Ligand SMILES: Nc1ncnc2c1ncn2[C@@H]1O[C@H](COP(=O)(O)OP(=O)(O)OP(=O)(O)O)[C@@H](O)[C@H]1O
């Protein structure tokens with residue numbers, strides 16, 4: 001039926017350390033995840049090589065979920081800018097789905113601090129490169145809904161707020 005959405009694709013948007021995976025885990029959500037694919041395909045979730053395989057596999061898994069009629073699919077990846085996000089709009093349109101965003105609007109310093117405490121931190125120069133690439137999701141890209149998850153101030157982890 002034209003115009004009627006079959007469901008939605010929900011893109012996380014946020015820097016490393018902005019809390020994307022934690023947000024999903026706390027809600028018992030199993031997103032499609034580039035880090036999980038890196039682990040499965042490259043044995044290392046921090047390995048940034050073979051991007052074409054990683055993102056190609058992500059898109060293929062998404063397409064299969066949509067073909068199977070899954071109503072909601074979450075994507076856990078940084079999805080930093082419109083160029084990275086555009087393929088998901090193309091797929092959504094083809095299969096008749098809406099696209100939503102959850103923007104993890106967390107100050108760069110907090111992302112860096114959380115990143116440093118992780119077992120395999122993203123190198124600081126890569127954090128800076130990614131921060132420059134980050135463009136918040138905008139309705140003009142085609143999102144039917146944009147949610148924002150904020151972390152209040154430069155305080156301790158315990159003071160962070162999750163929506
Ligand atoms: N709301 C929060 N308050 C405090 N600490 C948090 C919060 N969310 C995540 N963290 C911590 O920050 C670190 C990074 O979080 P997480 O792995 O969820 O980030 P990510 O956005 O998935 O990063 P990546 O893009 O690298 O996968 C973890 O150590 C996590 O425990």
Ligand SMILES: [Mg+2]
Pocket residue numbers: 020021022035076
């Ligand atoms: Mg993550």
